Structure formats: C-alpha cells, structure tokens
Amino acid sequence: MSARSTFAVWAGKITTKILKLTGSGGTSLPGKVVLKICPDILAHLAKDMKVICVTGTNGKTTTCHVIRDMIEASGKTVFCNDAGANMLGGVVSAFVSAAGMNGKVKTDYALLECDEAALKSIVEHFGKLDVTAVVTNVFRDQLDRYGEVLTTVNKIRAGLKQLPEVKLVLNADCSLTSSLSDLPHKELYYFGVNAPLYEGTSKDISDAVYCLHCKTKYKYHYHTFGHLGGFYCDNCGYKRTEPQVALSKVIEWKDGSEVVEMDVFGNQVKAEVMLPGGYNLYNALAATAIGHLIGLADNDIVSVLGGLSTHFGRMEEVMLGDSKLHLVLVKNPAGFNEVVQFLIQQRPAGTIVFGLNDNYADGKDISWIYDVEFERLTEAASNAEHFYFTGKRAYDMQLRLKYADFNTEKFHVEKDYKTLITMLKQQGQETFLVLSYTCMLEFRDKLAEFVPLAKYSKE
Amino acid sequence: MSEKCLHICHLYYDILNLYGDNGNIRTLEKRLNWRGIDSKVSRVTFGPVPEDNDYDIIFIGGGQDFEQEILVKDLFEYKADWLKGEIEKGTVILAICGGYQMLGKYYEAADGTRVDFLGGINVYTTAGDKRMIGNFVYEYTGVSGEQFSIVGFENHNGQTWLGDGVEPMGTIIKGFGNNGDDKTEGARYKNVFATYSHGPLLPKNARLADELLSIAYERKYNEKLTELEHDMEDAAHDDIIKQLG
Numbered sequence: 149m150s151a152r153s154t155f156a157v158w159a160g161k162i163t164t165k166i167l168k169l170t171g172s173g174g175t176s177l178p179g180k181v182v183l184k185i186c187p188d189i190l191a192h193l194a195k196d197m198k199v200i201c202v203t204g205t206n207g208k209t210t211t212c213h214v215i216r217d218m219i220e221a222s223g224k225t226v227f228c229n230d231a232g233a234n235m236l237g238g239v240v241s242a243f244v245s246a247a248g249m250n251g252k253v254k255t256d257y258a259l260l261e262c263d264e265a266a267l268k269s270i271v272e273h274f275g276k277l278d279v280t281a282v283v284t285n286v287f288r289d290q291l292d293r294y295g296e297v298l299t300t301v302n303k304i305r306a307g308l309k310q311l312p313e314v315k316l317v318l319n320a321d322c323s324l325t326s327s328l329s330d331l332p333h334k335e336l337y338y339f340g341v342n343a344p345l346y347e348g349t350s351k352d353i354s355d356a357v358y359c360l361h362c363k364t365k366y367k368y369h370y371h372t373f374g375h376l377g378g379f380y381c382d383n384c385g386y387k388r389t390e391p392q393v394a395l396s397k398v399i400e401w402k403d404g405s406e407v408v409e410m411d412v413f414g415n416q417v418k419a420e421v422m423l424p425g426g427y428n429l430y431n432a433l434a435a436t437a438i439g440h441l442i443g444l445a446d447n448d449i450v451s452v453l454g455g456l457s458t459h460f461g462r463m464e465e466v467m468l469g470d471s472k473l474h475l476v477l478v479k480n481p482a483g484f485n486e487v488v489q490f491l492i493q494q495r496p497a498g499t500i501v502f503g504l505n506d507n508y509a510d511g512k513d514i515s516w517i518y519d520v521e522f523e524r525l526t527e528a529a530s531n532a533e534h535f536y537f538t539g540k541r542a543y544d545m546q547l548r549l550k551y552a553d554f555n556t557e558k559f560h561v562e563k564d565y566k567t568l569i570t571m572l573k574q575q576g577q578e579t580f581l582v583l584s585y586t587c588m589l590e591f592r593d594k595l596a597e598f599v600p601l602a603k604y605s606k607e
Numbered sequence: 608m609s610e611k612c613l614h615i616c617h618l619y620y621d622i623l624n625l626y627g628d629n630g631n632i633r634t635l636e637k638r639l640n641w642r643g644i645d646s647k648v649s650r651v652t653f654g655p656v657p658e659d660n661d662y663d664i665i666f667i668g669g670g671q672d673f674e675q676e677i678l679v680k681d682l683f684e685y686k687a688d689w690l691k692g693e694i695e696k697g698t699v700i701l702a703i704c705g706g707y708q709m710l711g712k713y714y715e716a717a718d719g720t721r722v723d724f725l726g727g728i729n730v731y732t733t734a735g736d737k738r739m740i741g742n743f744v745y746e747y748t749g750v751s752g753e754q755f756s757i758v759g760f761e762n763h764n765g766q767t768w769l770g771d772g773v774e775p776m777g778t779i780i781k782g783f784g785n786n787g788d789d790k791t792e793g794a795r796y797k798n799v800f801a802t803y804s805h806g807p808l809l810p811k812n813a814r815l816a817d818e819l820l821s822i823a824y825e826r827k828y829n830e831k832l833t834e835l836e837h838d839m840e841d842a843a844h845d846d847i848i849k850q851l852g
Contacts, residue, residue: 296625296671297671298671354621357621357622358622358677363676363677365621365653512740512741512742512760513626513760513762513806514760515626515627515630515760515805515806515807516626516627516806517627517807518626518627518628518629518630518633518806518807518810519626519627519629540850541847542846543811543839543842543843543846543847544811544843544846544847546839546842546843547810547811547839547840547842547843548630548810550839551630551633551634551637551810553637556839559839561842
C-alpha cells in the first residue's frame with residue numbers, strides 16, 4: 149500500500165462523508181476524487197483479493213445479488229458496488245468504502261457489476277489478479293449509445309482482453325456472448341438452458357440472426373427467448389457449446405418462482421429458484437456456476453436459490469393504502485418481453501401502468517417499444533380495468549398499445565406522478581407498474597412522499 | 608372483412624429490422640383492417656422473389672452495417688431487376704434509413720471506396736464524420752398539396768444527396784435530415800417514399816400512413832379510401848413536437 153493510495157482512500161472517504169452530510173445521493177463522485185489522486189488505485193486496493201466481474205446487457209444486478217448470497221453461504225466475505233454505480237467511478241467508490249483507514253480492503257471477494265463499456269477501464273489493472281468474469285448475455289440496449297449490438301460485444305472483448313488469466317463464465321445460448329471464448333483465458337465455463345423455456349415466444353425478434361464469423365443465417369435446435377437457444381451455423385460450424393451448468397427442464401412455474409431440474413457439473417440437481425420469470429433462470433444459472441466454482445456443495449447452492457428474497461429480479465412490492473403496487477423495471481425489448489411473459493402468467497385484473505421516458509439513461513430512441521410483443525399480452529390483459537400511461541413518452545406508449553388491439557376505452561394518460569399515485573391509492577387495486585429506468589426513479593421519488601421506501605438500488 | 612385486400616411486402620424483414628420496423632407493417636395492416644379492408648403481409652428474405660408477388664406496398668427498413676455486405680450480394684443476385692421494375696411501375700414503396708440508402712446509387716466511404724447499391728432512385732450517400740442522431744421534425748407536402756409535419760427519430764452517419772428527378776420528402780424543421788446541410792429530408796420518386804425517420808415512422812404519423820394506403824388502394828381498386836380517425840396518433844405526434852419546442 150503506497151502512501152499515495154492510502155491518502156487517496158482517505159480523500160475518497162471524506163468526500164463520501166461530505167456527500168452524506170449534505171444529503172447528496174451521488175455515488176460516483178468519491179471515486180472521481182480518488183482517481184484524480186491515484187489513477188491506478190484499483191491495482192493497490194484489489195491486490196490480494198479475488199475479483200468477480202459481472203457484465204452483459206441484462207441481468208447484471210440480479211446475478212450479482214445471487215452470487216453475493218453464494219459467496220456468503222460459503223463463509224467468505226464480499227463487497228459489491230451499488231447497482232447502477234457500475235462505471236469506473238462507482239466501482240472505485242465501492243472499493244474505497246470497503247477499505248479501512250489503513251487503505252486496505254478486508255473482504256475476500258470484490259463482486260463488481262460492470263457496465264459493458266466501462267469494463268475496459270475497470271479491469272485495466274486486474275491483469276495479474278484472480279479474476280472471474282461472468283457475461284450474462286448481449287442484447288440490443290440503448291442503441292443510440294452503443295450503436296450496433298456487435299459494438300457492445302467488442303466493448304466487452306476490449307475489457308476481457310486485458311485479463312489473459314481470467315476464468316470466463318459465458319452464456320452458452322447467446323451466440324454473441326459465447327463468441328468471447330476465443331479470448332485468452334485460464335478456465336472457461338458455460339451456463340445455459342437445454343430446452344425451450346415456454347411456448348409462444350417469437351422467433352423473429354432476434355438481435356443476432358447471422359453468424360458473426362461467416363454471416364450465414366443461424367439455425368436453431370430450439371429457442372428460449374430472443375436470439376438465445378440452441379444455435380448453430382451450417383456453413384462455418386460455429387455452434388452452442390454444451391454448458392457445464394444447464395437447466396434441463398422447468399418442472400413447475402409458480403407465482404414468483406420456478407421449480408427446475410439442473411445439471412451442475414455432471415450432477416442432477418432439483419431446485420426452486422425464488423426469482424420470477426424465465427429470464428431470471430439464466431441469472432440463477434450464472435450464479436450457480438460461480439457457486440460451484442467457489443466450492444459450494446450442490447445442496448448449499450439449492451438452499452441459496454431457494455432462499456432468495458422475493459424483491460429480487462427488478463421487482464418490488466409496495467403497499468399504498470389498500471393498493472398493492474408491483475414495480476417492475478424495463479430497459480430494453482428483451483427484458484420487456486420477459487415482463488410481458490410474466491404479466492401473461494399474472495392475468496392482471498386491476499390496473500397496469502406503463503411509464504416511458506426518453507432520457508439518456510432510458511435510451512433517447514423509443515423505437516424499441518415496437519419490438520416488444522404486446523400483442524401476446526392483449527388477451528391476458530383484457531380483464532384489467534385500467535391502463536395508465538405516464539412518463540415523457542406516455543402518448544407513444546399509449547399508441548403502441550392501441551396498435552396491439554388493447555381496449556382503448558380503458559386508456560388514461562397521466563404524466564403527473566402525484567395525481568397518478570393519489571388515484572392509484574384511491575382505487576385500492578392490485579397494480580402493476582412497468583416503468584423505464586428514469587421513470588422508475590422519478591416515480592419512486594414521488595411515491596416516497598406517500599409511503600416509506602427503501603433506497604432504490606435498481607431491482 | 609371485405610374481399611378487398613392489399614398485399615404488403617416486408618422486404619428483408621429479418622435483416623432490416625433494427626429499430627421497431629415492425630411498427631410500420633403493423634400500422635399499415637391495422638389501418639386497413641379498421642376500415643374493413645383485408646391485408647396480407649409477405650415477409651421476403653434472401654433468395655428468389657416469391658412467385659406470389661403482386662405487392663401493393665413494399666416496405667424496407669433499416670439495419671446494421673454488419674449485415675450490409677450480405678444484403679447487397681443478395682440484392683444484385685435476386686432482387687435488383689424486380690425492385691427497379693416495381694419502382695418504375697409506381698408500386699408504393701416505403702424505405703427507411705438503410706433501406707433508403709440501398710435504393711440509391713451508391714455509398715462512398717471516407718477513403719473513397721464505393722459500394723454499389725440498387726440505383727433505383729437518383730440519390731447517393733457519402734460517409735459523414737458525425738452521427739446525426741435525435742428526434743427530428745420535417746414539413747411534408749402531400750400528393751394533394753396538403754402540408755403536415757412528420758416526427759421521428761434519426762440515427763445515421765451517411766449523408767445522402769439528391770440528384771435530378773428526385774424530390775425531397777420534406778424540409779427539415781428540427782434535426783439533420785438527409786445530410787445536415789441542405790435542409791432536405793428523404794426522397795420522393797414516383798411512389799417511392801424514402802426517409803431517415805427510422806423505426807416506427809407510421810404509427811404516430813398516421814396521415815402519412817393513410818397517404819401510402821390511399822395511393823396503393825386507388826391504384827388497385829380505382830376508388831377512394833375512407834376516412835379513419837387518428838386522434839391518439841395525433842396526440843403522440845403533437846406531444847413530441849411540443850416537447851421539442
């Protein structure tokens with residue numbers, strides 16, 4: 149530990165304290181201060197630690213939470229960056245708050261949720277460390293920021309390239325993600341789903357139609373959702389690799405959980421995954437791979453998966469008077485399609501609120517709402533009494549559902565959150581609120597004036 | 608449904624579908640069905656043009672650069688003569704972003720290398736050095752001379768330049784348009800409507816959707832298309848215009 153890095157940690161801690169005293173919520177500023185003083189601070193702080201980086205388009209936050217439970221179940225200690233604070237500044241801030249006044253971090257693991265584009269700068273000094281990198285998947289997301297979906301793959305690639313000794317854990321079913329296997333690595337593992345997840349998902353909406361090696365159209369033995377599934381290329385032979393951690397089948401879909409059969413490094417394991425929706429099964433599989441790799445026994449993995457608290461999976465329940473609110477975050481077509489699947493299973497009879505903003509963090513371009521298969525929801529949502537639309541692009545969202553043949557007589561646009569919340573409270577109904585990222589933040593801020601809420605951490 | 612039916616071709620549906628392009632097909636279908644007119648959508652990909660090709664409307668969306676190469680190969684191998692024929696005989700064609708560029712003569716990269724495109728309309732595209740991105744608005748003059756504004760989202764590097772015989776779709780009010788330079792947006796030639804307004808252009812520009820449908824319907828049945836309300840469509844259109852100031 150150099151004097152400079154210790155000093156940088158102190159400066160970071162003081163900044164954090166000042167921010168707390170002044171009531172500012174920013175989590176990345178301390179990191180910026182630290183980096184100014186000591187640009188290679190992470191090299192010092194992570195020196196003797198095991199690092200797990202989780203990146204990819206969807207499921208980073210949930211996967212991190214499950215991995216965290218896995219690590220703690222193994223009796224080891226871990227710190228994690230705040231969800232959302234997943235750029236370099238946020239990661240440095242997390243290291244600084246985990247460090248003692250001597251400038252050392254005492255936990256065994258650093259578990260880092262990493263933005264795909266920020267991965268490169270985050271892992272820059274981790275080349276000699278014990279690093280495991282999980283890539284959950286690559287989907288279209290905020291296209292105006294990253295351009296094309298291959299750009300996202302290349303950003304992750306640029307990050308991982310700096311880690312020749314990395315243990316890679318990749319999604320076998322994602323042709324974009326599994327292409328990262330040609331990077332230098334020490335160990336390589338895959339997780340995936342060995343059978344279709346459910347009937348009726350569209351096979352046309354795909355973010356990866358053509359082989360990224362030879363540009364031939366992929367064929368599929370089966371689809372799970374989006375472009376995920378048993379892909380193969382007839383021309384060059386690129387294909388899905390058999391995963392070491394695989395979901396063999398879903399035995400039962402429950403309300404908020406699934407009973408599944410898995411193959412974990414050759415062992416047949418039955419588990420109940422306490423996360424709602426098929427997309428979360430992938431997150432559970434990724435975390436299961438990590439659980440196994442850090443030495444957890446199968447029955448310990450099963451009890452972690454069965455003991456996950458229900459507020460996981462980007463879903464939160466809040467009682468507002470007699471109204472039970474379910475807050476659900478959506479940020480891209482793949483995630484939204486999974487929420488559609490979830491809502492189909494719920495068959496809501498009360499109110500559904502759709503909230504769409506087009507701020508930078510939501511994606512400036514809202515075209516993607518036409519890639520969400522609302523048409524599949526039309527019938528299942530026909531018993532709902534009201535559909536409310538809120539957020540800056542409420543009218544666009546309303547129009548989207550008109551063209552999905554929803555009953556427009558039940559439509560209401562209400563951009564004022566306070567009026568909306570007052571109304572939801574009066575209705576006393578079960579309400580599903582499906583909101584884009586900044587819409588969720590704004591709505592929760594206003595909701596906190598009505599009911600006490602936990603600090604938002606993006607799930 | 609009546610016996611009347613318009614046949615819509617979604618050309619390269621599985622490649623040129625980057626940003627919610629299905630919203631356009633959906634809008635055309637729904638606005639026919641709500642009038643009691645049937646619609647049939649044929650989704651056409653690589654390979655020979657299907658035999659059942661009496662299309663009334665052809666839609667071509669936007670795509671990723673990655674796929675452009677394989678696309679151009681197929682275009683010249685199977686589609687070029689047919690598509691040029693459709694343009695010349697006045698079939699209604701809506702082309703967006705990558706699809707728009709592809710109907711033109713060529714794309715010239717920064718280093719001067721050219722990729723030949725269809726050459727169906729007299730425009731060409733050169734590589735720009737800045738990304739033209741954001742919500743945009745342009746003033747459109749309809750076939751009947753009526754003017755109205757079109758709102759959308761543009762996201763392109765290429766700068767497109769119009770040659771003789773081609774009119775712009777409209778004049779830029781807010782945003783970049785064809786090249787960020789001459790205030791033009793899109794291209795009109797015979798019944799080709801080409802624009803950088805990517806993804807779901809038609810849902811909240813219902814008047815444009817109805818314009819395309821009217822032309823196609825009149826060509827086929829020699830009678831006028833009935834009026835259809837577009838209040839929710841206008842609400843979305845007007846709201847974004849208000850936000851853009």
